[in-house]
Amino acid sequence: MNFGEFNDPQAAPGGGAARAFPCTLMQERLWSLHEKNVPRGLNVAMRWLVNGPLSSATTEGALQALVRRHEVLRTSFREIDGRLAQIVSLACQIRLRDIDLSFLSADEGAARAEEMARTEAVEPIDPGQAPLMRATLLRLAPDRAVLLLTFHAMVVDGWSTGLLTGEFRAAAHAIDAGATPDISEPEIQFADYALWEKELLASDALDESRSYWRHRLRDATGTEVPPDHSSTDRRSGSNHIVSVLLRDDLSRAIEGFARQQNVTLYSLAVAALALMLRRVTGDPEIVVGSQVANREDPAAEALVGPTVNSITLRLPVDENAGLHAFVASVAGSVHEALKHQRLPFEIAEGFARRRDGTPLHAINLVVHRSYSGTAETERDGSGGFNLVSLPSCSSGSQWPLNFYMIGRDEGWRLSCEADAGLYDLETAQGLLEAWRKCLEALATSADGRVADCPALQAISPPAGENDASIPFHNPARQVVRFHEGGSRTPVIMLNNVSVYYPLAQQLGEDRPFIDVQLFHPTGPLELPPHDFEVFAAYAIRFIRWAQPKGPYILGGHCIYGTLAIEAARQLQRRGEKVLLVALFDSWAPGYREDMSPRDKKLRKRRLGMKTYGERLAQYRRGEIGLNEIARKPILRRLGLLGPDPEPEQPLGEWFDTYLRAAAVRYRPSPYDGDVVLFRSQETLRGRLFDELMGWGPLVAGNLKKVEVSSAHLDMFREQPAAHIASVIRGMLAGKEAR
Template sequence: MLSFAQQRLWFLDRLRPGRPDHNVPTAIRLRGRLDQGALVLALTEVVRRHEVLRGRIVVVDDSPYQATAPVESFTPTVTDLTDLSAAHAHEQVRELVARDAQAPFDLGSAPMLRARLIRVADEDHVLSLVIHHIAVDGWSLSVLWREFSTVYRAAVSGREADLAELSLQYRDFARWQRSTHTGSAPQGQLEQWRRQFAGRIPSAFPTDRPRPALWSGRGDQVDIDVPGELSDRIRALGQAHDVTPFITLLAAFQVLLAHHSGVPDVPVGTPISGRTRIEVEPLVGFFVNTLVLRADLCGDPGFGEVLDRARRCAADAYAHQDVPFERLVEEVGPERDLGRHPLFTVMFQLDEAPALPSGLPGLTVSAHPVPHNGVKFDVEVSLTDHGDHFSGVLRYATDLFDHHTMERIAREYRSLLDRLVSDPERPISAWGPRLGPEVGEVVPPARPDTVPTATALPATAPCRRDGSPTETELLVLDVWAGVLGVTPDSVHADFFAWGGHSLLVSKVMSRLSRALGLELPLALLFHHPTVTELAHAIEAELTRDLVSTGSGPQLSPAGEGLRR
């Protein structure tokens, strides 16, 4: 059994297989005398303790489940570069770390953790880990490094590690979550989210170019730095309004979004640990949930009032955080669009400095940079609280934005922060009367209402001369009835209008693929959501397969004889 979050990642992997979109890479540099055997033992023990790291996804009756592989499935790779010059070795390290980070996982094969130890010199090593997000989150990395450190210290001392066996595994959480969110238990929290999104179409950050039909994940980033003096004032203002630095930084960015979009409500997503039960705190796994925070900037308030509103908004969201984001998407039912994230397009987060191993005898540990050129949202702001200042990056989709645009946004954000905290009672419009591009900039055309489809369809839909459904349409209707529990009343019925959602798409396309003996892409149903459109798209796929292989079932022009 998978958790809701795991099931969504499994679906996204099937929708666009062979991509590294959900890889979580991290790397550390180890200077000093390293005990390689102790390091391998420490990593292996962490994998043994946390079954999710050596799991794989199996499909039974069109539904995904997690199976656990033996710990022997995990084997770290050791790469020795000591025969290279120092400059060449470090260049190779960068290439290896980047290549590992971009290598996709096969979710049907264990483990979900890859490790490479790179020996640069006798007392200089780099350890690169890549974990699929389906098995890990940010909190989990702290757990992983803490246990790794404990086992390593014990191993170099020749003793057993003092780690209590885990009483729970991630699969226990997944089972609990499924049982908790079945039936009427979560309806109260779901209703609150429904009211928040009822009749309100999320606004998006204005882009430099029209949005493509398919999300590519290509991205770049610019740096954001908030100096110490400004950081101190941000903390002081937050304390005066009883809000955290996160709320203050987020509220300022929402003001910036409002200035650029021209609307007072641009929803922003933010991650939350999702560990609402103390029993799961020592576990590695994908617990993190996503909350959607909607700013209320109506009436041109001062920033102090914005902070008060933001505090109430956040408190309400936290009070309803038990609803998995995946359930929220199903319930709200946003317009299906493979070119954007549902419900929001901007992500904002503030984290502490990333966790590292500690107390390793004879070793100095530091973070090693990992290239990050992929994005999941239009704009992602990721800041770190260093105690005396804030810094981070603004990542963006290069399909949508130019680099100079994002550099300007980063500069404006820092400048706006300074102005807002300096005079929090002044109306926010005073700091951003401009509600669009800078003077002289070319405004890109709006995205067309029509979205290009993966398979071009002729103007006429497939049907027999007497108007009755084709064999292909009958097959689609039969499969839909089995998955939806109700039979659509027309070949023009829309799958999503009849209660279908993204996770049911997988079941439909799996059953159709089995019936036809051809692997059909999941995206086909998104692009062709009605019975007749999907039937014709399937026939086009089958015809393409026949042409490429020269074999297969013989089809009549109307698709008769297809069902078998």
């Protein structure tokens, strides 16, 4: 069959009582989530306190009037010829559940009503069966009740619930007065809106917005607060929700500051969230999602249906900027994004070159005044009852972290909703309090550098794992991929792109190979002293950008092998699985540093003799003259000759220097995982040069040593790389089969 056009709706299969229309892109996305059995965020749950008499017949009659008036409340969904359609029925019956709790004490009744409201909010609604709504009246006393209305997000959004609240109240008052409620058809129905969107997207009207989002989202990486638990197989239907009501004086200060700076409260809330996430994650650029009503057309203001759209806010946070300048910058970014809000997010997100499993919006922000009105507007004095909006219960969230700032009668309320499978309650509480502090700091602090604000300095990342002072810029410039089409678990190596290439080739095209260059290409940068664990956490941010979920295979040459094993340790703590860590001529931390002074001296002497022997071999091959190995060293010892000019520093050597300094202080506990140590022929042997390079006491899992017939810097040439690849394939064969 063909889908209906504006004035030519087609009958749905089965005849007579229904018509089929195309769906919006957002409806198609929500349907996809339903099909994937995603247990969160697909309901819109509202509740009101009813003061005064409200009968079951009046309630059901008023709801039936809403269903008759708005087609979207008579709509169900199913696929027709492989495409999702919204099926509008000509009639649809709503059934009210009327539950008496008045036999309970006031406290028991309120507790039971709260419990039932929470259960009702998360109970799935079948989008294939109209109406996509449920109504429950919980009677606490003869003149006091709680009304619960729960809709599927495919038929209403927050704005719609505000419209429906007013219409319900008017319809119920009319019924109580013996009059007929208004069931006249609105100016446009949601099916018209869906058809209009289809025409809009087929035109060139949004070309400027497409260009804006294509440029804005190029190489964008969604900000993520590292979870307390593994991101694999842990997402559940349960969430932690924590809230705080802002003090009256703080609310007034925030509103006054926004007026003074000529910015919206929305922009101010975004700026505070960006500051908080900058402090917590260390990311210099914050990328989050947010929702807009998307009702710029006046005709859409009275439309019941899900017009809401998501936008992406990409916000650089410069801690050297002034507080007021930062707020103005964020407001400018928000303004630009809102100018292009009409392009559906389902199209815009395609412009972000993300890898599978990496959400562009891992963190979301919602800011608005209560859609359900205020106590003043709802207590309008007409009829025998009034409605007072109550905070809605969560139906779950489509995002791991969702932040709200909602204006209600009692003031501005901040909330943080966190996936309980990923984040502990304490984490959600800490993030919420940090957001509040940032909002207060922006509104009440004297202007000055962001970095110098005392209130912000009190907000710090988790110790050792998310330090803000190692800049994390565009990861796409520092991650190199080979064999992207391979089906096996990727091998991730740290910091030697050209050196590792032969190993990538030897491992084969079915094995994706990823190299992470940790030093930033615009360096050298000046870094303060860091613990080694901080460098590993910095590496993990690149690792998880390249491969968001485990299992992981990590490796590194020399000092970067040590970094790889610490990164593996931290990934394990986050619940991720690490199949193997490969070390290439990597000395264990503390092995050399903790030797006795005498052994250190002996070891240094042996290394000096080795270096002299190598120089002598160069002389015999004619590569250097006698002057280099005899005359110059004697003159330098006598102080008659200065050192040779420093050779040009290899690219990235500045980063290696910082890393080695941190490794000197690094003393880890044993790593509980499998490790393979590849040792070149060049490394010395003997009592001061342990066969396992000091790793024996530091690996609690299986530790295997493999001799490689090569020099230290030649381990990845074709012949030794072939041997290394063969060993790695053999060790992984059993692990990947399980």
